[in-house]
């Protein structure tokens with residue numbers, strides 16, 4: 150899709166990020182992974198939310214994903230200070246409750262006010278041997294409890310080198326969305342995170358990210374409908390930084406980023422948010 154011309158597009162003055170004309174609001178998600186205790190979490194979320202202007206937070210949906218033990222502190226900070234930043238969890242159990250030591254249910258996360266939950270991150274697929282079927286069960290559990298899943302897919306370097314990355318990721322996508330209804334799919338978020346780019350400083354080129362995100366959208370059209378696919382946000386993740394975010398986010402099928410390391414530094418994360426073009 151060709152973005153509208155620069156200038157007074159959409160009645161707004163020239164300058165600033167370029168509107169994409171997709172209707173999909175840019176989403177920048179900060180995956181804190183296993184970093185920051187609850188006190189550090191409060192400090193970071195406040196810094197991020199106060200640094201960003203209301204108009205910037207209106208343009209780009211900004212969401213943080215702290216560790217489970219920080220969620221209550223983040224919730225009370227965001228609610229108490231009326232901050233326009235969202236929050237979610239990094240994982241959930243596919244089960245509702247019961248004898249699952251160490252796991253956290255969707256109901257618990259919903260009670261904490263989480264809007265989103267990440268499922269199928271490559272680190273969970275590797276560390277906890279999560280299969281596409283497990284990821285699909287987690288996505289279903291998220292919907293059951295009123296949470297929106299951010300479903301992660303991505304290839305390892307050997308697959309990229311072999312040139313089968315698109316096919317690989319689309320198979321992963323279909324398996325990870327098994328059982329998701331068209332109605333549920335309307336709100337789902339997909340994150341393409343090439344494993345070789347995570348935490349390595351090696352980012353996919355903007356064109357590579359675009360090619361995969363467009364292929365993902367094509368597959369979503371097949372799995373659901375073209376109309377539903379046109380509304381689904383597809384994010385890129387893997388060494389997103391302030392210096393490369395604008396180029397990635399202005400690609401027509403890249404609707405924002407899932408950010409790891411750079412989301413732990415307030416100035417870097419807010420600069421990434423500011424790189425997000427209006428829908």
Ligand SMILES: O=C(CO)COP(=O)(O)O
Pocket residue numbers: 180270342346347348349350386387388389407408409410411
């Ligand atoms: O895994 C990621 C986000 O979920 C990406 O991590 P980095 O931004 O640190 O590469």
